[in-house]
Amino acid sequence: MSVIVTVKFAVSGETMQKVAVDNAEVMAAIIDDGRRHGALHHQFVQDPDGNAVVVDEWPDAESFRRFFDAQQDIPEVMSRAGVTEPPEVRFYPVLDTPDRF
Template sequence: MSVLMTMRVTGDPAAIEKLGADNGALFQGVVADATSRGLISHHFYGSKSEVLVVDEWPDEESFQGFFEHSGSQIQEIMAKAGVTAEPEPEFWRHLEVGDDVG
């Protein structure tokens, strides 16, 4: 069963959006690498001062392999968004409780 990976960092969500608009090739390169390593879905979310990344991966190991390979590109994106702390991915497994919607 797949896992969700979440990564929450302090940073400027508007800077992430601007970076994506101005330098989409950087994001697309990272997404292409992630997809080739098993990425199922990927989304950025923002609040006033935080950025949340939510990915779905086949397993933790697939994400870890991607993160080790593309770490410099991810660091570049984070630095341009004003992120100063090292991101810490968290992994979540689906719980079967019988109330799923969608």
């Protein structure tokens, strides 16, 4: 079963959105790399405190870790957004229940 991965950045959602839009080519390269590593879904959201959070779906935690640890453009985007500390990464195994769609 796949995993939902959340990556919380210590930067506002508005800031991350602007940086992502302003760096669309770099973001597209990151997306392509993620897909090659197995990413199933990807999006940014804003948490109730205003922080930018990535919500991804991956086949397993190991696939995500291999991608994230080797990805060279993500630190640059984080720097451009003003992120100065490591993001908080969490994994949530997807449950196989009959109500899933």
